[in-house]
Each structure stands twice: as structure tokens, then as C-alpha cells.
Amino acid sequence: MFSKVNNNIEERIVKAILFILALTSVVALGLIGFFVFREGLPFMIDYGIGNFIFGREWAPLQQIYGIFPMIVGTVYVTILALIIGAPIGVAVAIFLSKIAPPKVARAIKPMIELLAGIPSVVYGLFGMIVIRALIRELSHGPLSDYLPANYQTGYSVLAGSIILAIMILPTIITLSADAINSVPSEYYEASVGLGASKWQSIYTVIVPAAKSGIVSSIILGMGRALGETMAIIMVAGNTVAIPELGWKGIFSPVRTLTGNVALEMGYAGPEHRQALFATGIILFIFIIILNSVTLAVVKKKED
Amino acid sequence: MSKVKRNQWIAFGLLSLATAFTIVILLAILFYVMSQGLEMISWEFLTENPRNMGAEGGIYPAILGTIYLVGMTLLIATPIGVGTAIYLNEYTREGPFKRTIRFTTEALAGIPSIVFGLFGFVFFVILLEPYTGGWSILSGSLTGVIMILPVIIRASEEALRNVPNALREGSLALGTTRWYTIKKTVLPVAFPGILSSIILSIGRVVGETAAFLLTLGGSLLLPRTIFDGSRTLSLHLYMVAMETGNMDMALGTGAVLIILVLIINFTAGFLFKRLVKRFS
Numbered sequence: 001m002f003s004k005v006n007n008n009i010e011e012r013i014v015k016a017i018l019f020i021l022a023l024t025s026v027v028a029l030g031l032i033g034f035f036v037f038r039e040g041l042p043f044m045i046d047y048g049i050g051n052f053i054f055g056r057e058w059a060p061l062q063q064i065y066g067i068f069p070m071i072v073g074t075v076y077v078t079i080l081a082l083i084i085g086a087p088i089g090v091a092v093a094i095f096l097s098k099i100a101p102p103k104v105a106r107a108i109k110p111m112i113e114l115l116a117g118i119p120s121v122v123y124g125l126f127g128m129i130v131i132r133a134l135i136r137e138l139s140h141g142p143l144s145d146y147l148p149a150n151y152q153t154g155y156s157v158l159a160g161s162i163i164l165a166i167m168i169l170p171t172i173i174t175l176s177a178d179a180i181n182s183v184p185s186e187y188y189e190a191s192v193g194l195g196a197s198k199w200q201s202i203y204t205v206i207v208p209a210a211k212s213g214i215v216s217s218i219i220l221g222m223g224r225a226l227g228e229t230m231a232i233i234m235v236a237g238n239t240v241a242i243p244e245l246g247w248k249g250i251f252s253p254v255r256t257l258t259g260n261v262a263l264e265m266g267y268a269g270p271e272h273r274q275a276l277f278a279t280g281i282i283l284f285i286f287i288i289i290l291n292s293v294t295l296a297v298v299k300k301k302e303d
Numbered sequence: 304m305s306k307v308k309r310n311q312w313i314a315f316g317l318l319s320l321a322t323a324f325t326i327v328i329l330l331a332i333l334f335y336v337m338s339q340g341l342e343m344i345s346w347e348f349l350t351e352n353p354r355n356m357g358a359e360g361g362i363y364p365a366i367l368g369t370i371y372l373v374g375m376t377l378l379i380a381t382p383i384g385v386g387t388a389i390y391l392n393e394y395t396r397e398g399p400f401k402r403t404i405r406f407t408t409e410a411l412a413g414i415p416s417i418v419f420g421l422f423g424f425v426f427f428v429i430l431l432e433p434y435t436g437g438w439s440i441l442s443g444s445l446t447g448v449i450m451i452l453p454v455i456i457r458a459s460e461e462a463l464r465n466v467p468n469a470l471r472e473g474s475l476a477l478g479t480t481r482w483y484t485i486k487k488t489v490l491p492v493a494f495p496g497i498l499s500s501i502i503l504s505i506g507r508v509v510g511e512t513a514a515f516l517l518t519l520g521g522s523l524l525l526p527r528t529i530f531d532g533s534r535t536l537s538l539h540l541y542m543v544a545m546e547t548g549n550m551d552m553a554l555g556t557g558a559v560l561i562i563l564v565l566i567i568n569f570t571a572g573f574l575f576k577r578l579v580k581r582f583s
Contacts (some may be wrong), residue, residue: 014482015394021386025407028449032414032422039425068362080400091321099315100322110572115329117564122557126332129550166328173325190397199311209436220413227415229513230541257419258513265424265517280421284414291413 002155003065036284040277052278058240060264065275067282069242073254074286076243077160077232080250085165085225086218089172097175097180098188098202116170119270124234127163132235135159139251151244151251155237158250163231168221175220179213180206212297219294229258238263259281333561340558343551349559353523357539358547362556364525368440368533371526372519373508375444376451381501383448384455388497391456392463393485404456412453419450420517428518436530438520444529446518450511451504458503462496463489499574506567509560512537536560 044052047065055066092112096105136154139147183206191201207214237253240260244252255263261276263281268276351361380547395401423446427435435442445453466489474484512535520532521542534542536556544553 008480011480011482015390018386018390018394021383022390022404024383025387025411025449026403026453028452029407029411031426032418032449034305034424036418037495039421041530053478088321088325090316092325095318095322099318101500103409108326110568111326111329113572114333114564114568115325117506117510117568118332119512119537119540119564121510121512121544122332122336122560125540125550125553125557126335127542128544129554130331130335166332169325197307197311198313223413227417229417230516230537234541234544250571261421262417262513262516265421270537277425280418284418287413287415291410 031120033284036277036280039274039278043271043274044206044278044281047278050188051281052275058138058260059127059177060129060268060275061271063240063271065272065278067257067279069240070255070257070260070279071282072156072242073236074226074256074258076249077164077236077254077256078222080157080161081164081168081225082218082222084161085168085221086172088165089169089217089221090176090214092169092173093176093180093217094207096176098206099198112170112173113199120167120228120231121234123163123167127159127231127235131159131301132156132160135251143233143251147248147251150239150253153237153253155235155253156251157236157243157254160232160236160256161250162256163235164228166233167228168224171224172217172222175217175283176210176214179210179217182213183209212300216294216297219290219297223287223290226290227258227283229256229262232256233259257286313445336554336557336561339551340554340556340561343555344558347483348555350444352525353539356547357543357552358549359552360553362539362559364523365534365536365539365556366559367517367527369509369535371436371440371529371533372443372447372515372535373398373505375440375529376447376508377505378446379444380451380455380504385450385459385497386453387456388459388463388489389485392460393481393489408453408506409450409455415513416450416511417445417513417517420514422446422449423514424516436532436534438518438522440519440526440529440531440533443515443519443533447508447511450514451507454507455500458500459493459497462493462500465496466492495574496575499571502567502571502574506564506571509535509563509567510537511535512541516528516541536563 052065052067053071054068055064056068057064057066058069075218096108100108132154135156135158136152139154139156140152144152187205187209188201191205192198196204236256238255239253239258240255241252242251243254257279260279264272265276332563348361349366352363354360391401391404424444427442427445428437435445455491470492471487474488475481515535515538519534519538521534521538522532523534524531526533536559539555540556540560543549543556
């Protein structure tokens with residue numbers, strides 16, 4: 001009887017401790033939101049939200065803080081990375097889950113995990129030395145007659161997009177393969193049973209059925225590209241300028257929102273620092289929008 | 304060949320090509336960094352202090368900094384993460400609380416690491432400076448904890464979910480309490496899965512740079528306590544490549560990083576396989 005009471009007390013204490021531990025992540029998220037907005041929002045309002053977001057000049061020494069070039073840079077690099085990475089990622093996912101013999105798929109999976117595990121600075125270093133040199137061959141070589149001098153270094157939108165495309169592959173591959181694998185195999189069997197070829201069944205039955213999962217994998221990859229910092233700093237050149245319109249733009253050096261924060265935080269004075277927190281808020285808002293889109297895609301499928 | 308067959312042939316060809324392309328890229332990165340970097344690695348490289356901002360000498364302080372940071376981060380994050388997972392899986396039913404935690408972990412997982420860095424900087428480095436020592440291993444670890452919590456929570460929950468209910472019922476039927484059942488029956492069975500999640504989160508800390516750039520301080524000195532500033536291997540690679548431009552030193556550090564990641568992935572994969580074997 002006595003020991004039972006003891007146990008009850010222990011049980012209650014343990015439950016209370018576990019409950020508090022479970023609250024940690026909620027508190028952490030709240031603190032992050034609170035502090036980033038507290039540091040950045042007053043500045044943004046003082047400076048004028050429109051001036052901050054659409055200002056084309058960034059000159060902290062003259063108290064000019066316009067992040068429009070960085071917004072353009074971020075969007076440009078991210079979208080180009082998706083154009084390169086998403087088709088490859090989805091193709092690999094289809095190959096691994098529907099075409100490759102199980103043995104081959106099992107051998108490739110750890111490689112995809114390794115691709116996800118390589119630190120972003122290693123991608124950055126590879127990009128800085130190898131990819132940049134290859135692009136420079138092109139921009140400083142055959143294309144040098146058409147491009148302005150600062151577009152010929154190889155540090156460019158293109159270099160950033162290629163590195164980001166490689167970095168988001170594991171996310172897209174893994175999640176798309178999950179989505180494809182969760183389509184009931186009866187769909188496929190029924191389609192083949194009706195006389196459709198393997199590819200026709202994949203293309204017209206499996207992929208449409210897995211569409212929402214594939215789309216959300218691409219959006220998650222987009223989030224990863226948007227938030228990536230180190231690799232992009234190492235290859236994109238970090239010049240605050242809006243790239244030229246047209247094909248020449250992909251050879252232009254750019255700075256992203258994430259890069260802006262990482263590059264300047266080390267030596268920023270008080271007001272400058274607030275401007276960098278405000279940059280963080282814009283990044284935050286981008287991510288919230290993306291997550292809401294993902295939620296909407298998943299919900300639509302459930303309905 | 305019929306049109307249908309030809310289309311299939313083309314499609315499968317393209318899909319295989321995409322896969323081959325992905326593998327070639329992975330191998331190219333590994334081969335390039337390893338072949339260039341391994342030449343740099345020697346006993347002196349691993350055990351000596353850097354000279355000239357890291358353009359010469361070794362990487363010993365960065366190795367030590369990485370070990371301290373990983374150790375501290377795991378020490379704090381493991382109880383919180385595993386505790387959260389136990390609470391979610393063993394003590395609650397589906398409901399608003401569980402949904403809130405799930406939403407939170409997903410939101411945390413989606414936040415860019417530089418934003419964690421901003422938060423860690425203003426909260427741990429500036430506001431709590433008297434307790435954390437400003438830019439320090441402790442500030443970096445506390446920031447790292449928040450970053451890896453979602454990984455540990457999710458994977459531990461999964462490991463706990465995979466424990467058959469019959470084990471819990473059997474133990475409870477013998478008259479034990481819930482906590483005793485968890486402690487003696489559920490956790491031992493879920494252990495390999497939880498451990499593999501923790502090891503994977505080591506990979507996350509080792510690979511992370513942006514958040515530590517703003518919280519760790521980047522000091523090249525040997526850290527003596529957790530209140531000292533430091534730098535990790537990733538941070539060292541970045542600073543050497545960007546500030547000194549000595550790519551050979553950066554590649555050497557990169558090779559050490561890749562070896563670390565290979566060991567981490569291999570160990571986690573091995574543990575996970577053992578877990579799967581147990582239940583099949």
C-alpha cells in the first residue's frame with residue numbers, strides 16, 4: 001500500500017517533468033519569433049516598410065537600407081535552382097520507387113542520404129573552386145564580348161543555383177519517393193491489367209495520384225534553398241545589385257537575404273544590426289508563406 | 304518497335320540518366336574534396352594550432368571546438384528531445400496539445416539556420432552574456448539545441464511508436480506503473496532508434512555553419528571552458544576559404560568533415576538496421 005502511494009507520487013513528478021520538457025520547443029519558437037521581431041520590426045516601421053522592401057540601395061554607412069536587390073537575388077537564385085533541381089529530383093524518385101530493381105534502389109538510398117549529410121560549406125567550397133571555374137570559362141571566354149566585366153568572374157546567380165539545386169535534391173528525392181510509394185499498388189496493377197504499359201501507368205496513374213506529395217516535396221526543397229546561407233555566400237559573389245533582365249542576368253553576381261545577414265552581422269553597428277534583423281523578418285515571412293502553401297496543398301489532398 | 308514501347312524506352316532512359324547524373328555529382332564532390340584534401344591531412348595538420356589566420360598550420364582548435372560543441376548540444380538536447388517524445392507518445396492522446404507540439408517542431412524545422420543565428424545572437428550572446436560568456440561554446444550549443452530538437456523529437460517518437468503495444472500491456476498487466484514500464488520495457492527496445500536519431504543530429508551540428516557564425520565567435524584559440532569562444536570545422540573551412548583564400552587548407556578541413564559525416568551516417572544506418580531486424 002505504502003509503495004503504491006510512492007509510485008503515484010513518482011508517476012506524477014515524472015509526468016510533470018516530461019510535460020515541461022515537451023513545452024521547451026513551444027517556448028523556443030515563441031522566443032525566436034518575439035526576439036527577431038522585437039529587434040527588427042521597430043526599425044522597419046521607422047524606416048518605412050515600403051522604403052525598406054523596395055529600396056534599391058543598400059549603404060549602411062549612409063544609413064540607407066533598401067533590400068530590394070537582395071529580395072530579387074533570393075527569388076532569382078531559388079527559382080533557377082528549382083528549375084534545375086526539381087525535374088531531376090522527381091525523376092530520380094520515380095526511378096528509385098518504380099523502375100529500379102530493389103537491390104539497385106537499396107544501394108542508391110545511402111548515397112542520397114550522404115548527399116543530404118554533406119555540410120553546406122563543403123558544397124560551397126566545391127562550388128567556389130570547380131563550378132565557378134567552369135562558369136568563368138564560359139563567361140570570360142566565348143561570352144566575354146556580350147557580358148559586362150563584373151559578370152565574368154564566375155561568381156554568379158548560375159553558380160548559386162547549381163549548388164542549391166544539388167543541395168535540394170535529397171529533400172525532393174526522399175519525399176517524392178515516399179509520396180509515390182504510398183500510392184496503393186492496386187492502382188498500378190489495375191492500370192497494367194487494363195493493358196497500359198509500365199510507363200503509361202506511371203505517367204498517367206501513379207504520378208497524378210502522388211501529385212500533392214511531389215508538389216509539397218518541391219516546396220520544402222524551395223524552403224531549403226531560400227534559407228541556405230553558407231554555400232550561397234561562397235559562390236554568388238554577394239554584390240548588392242539587381243541582375244540584368246534576360247539571359248545575361250544568370251551570370252550576374254548577387255546577394256541573397258540570408259547572405260546579407262551572415263556577411264554583415266559581424267561588424268554591424270546598432271542601427272545596421274536592426275536592419276539585418278529586419279532582413280531576417282522578411283526571410284521569416286517568405287518561409288511562413290511557403291509553409292502555408294504546403295499546408296494548403298496537403299489539405300487539398302485530404303479533402 | 305511500337306510507339307508505346309518506344310516512349311517507355313525513352314522515358315526510362317531519361318529517368319535512369321537523371322539518377323546516374325545525381326550519383327556522378329555526389330561522387331565528383333566526394334572524389335574532388337577527398338583527393339585534394341587527403342594530401343593535406345597529416346598528424347601535424349590534426350594536432351597543431353593554425354598560423355596566419357588558418358592559412359598555415361593545423362586545425363586542432365577547430366576539432367576541439369567541434370567536439371565541445373557537439374557534446375554540449377547533445378547533453379542538453381537529448382533529455383529535452385527524448386522527454387518530449389516520451390510525453391507525446393506515452394502520455395497523451397491526439398488532441399490540441401499534441402497538435403501544437405507537432406506544429407511547433409515542424410515550424411522549427413523549417414526556419415532557416417541564419418534566423419536561429421540571429422536569435423541566438425540577440426538572446427544568448429547579448430542578453431544572457433553574464434551567464435553564457437557572450438560569444439561562446441555555451442551560446443552556440445544552446446542555439447544548436449533548438450535546431451536539432453525537431454530531429455530528435457520526431458525520430459524518437461517514431462522509435463517509440465515502433466515498440467509493439469503488447470510489450471507495454473504485458474508490463475502493465477504485471478502491476479507496474481506507467482513510468483516503470485517505459486523505463487524498463489519501452490525505452491530499452493526503442494534505444495537503437497533513439498540513438499540513431501541522436502547520431503544523425505550530430506551530423507546536423509557538424510554541418511551547420513550559419514547559426515554558429517553568429518553565436519560561436521570564431522576564435523582560433525584553444526577553448527578551455529564552455530564560456531570561451533570557438534569555431535567548428537565547418538566554420539573554420541568557411542573562414543579559411545573566404546578570408547585567407549588558401550583553398551588547400553580549406554580542402555583539408557573539408558576532407559576531415561566528409562570523413563566525419565561518413566562515420567556518422569554509417570553508424571546511424573547500422574543502428575537503424577539493427578532496430579529493423581529486431582522486429583522482422
